[in-house]
Amino acid sequence: MKLKLLTNIxxxxxxxxxxxxxxxxxxxxxxxxxxxxxxxxxALIIFIMDQIVDRLMHFIYSL
Incomplete structure (x- = not known):
């Protein structure tokens, strides 16, 4: 077993x-x-998408 392990290493x-x-x-x-x-x-693309969704949700819930 040890010999096989050493061979693999x-x-x-x-x-x-x-x-x-x-x-x-x-x-x-x-x-x-x-x-x-x-x-x-x-990261910038994800940030921009997050901001758009956040503003959209605020707009929808403020109605």
């Missing part, structure tokens, strides 16, 4: 170390910036 390490292509620092920073910008845009 070694295989996982080898795959991560030698077979996986990791992004460069430049690619990683560029991707992170894109994700942050997309997150802000989505």
């Amino acid at each position: 070694q295989e996982a390490y080898d795959e991560l170390r030698y077979k996986t292509s990791w992004p460069s620092k430049k690619q990683l920073v560029k991707s992170a910036i894109i994700v942050m910008i997309a997150s802000v845009i989505i």
Whole structure:
């Protein structure tokens, strides 16, 4: 059982170390910036939708 576990750990390490292509620092920073910008845009869209629904509900209940 221990031998199988150690073999699995070694295989996982080898795959991560030698077979996986990791992004460069430049690619990683560029991707992170894109994700942050997309997150802000989505948050703004949700905020605007929430404000519209809130005002609509206030209008409906004030009648």
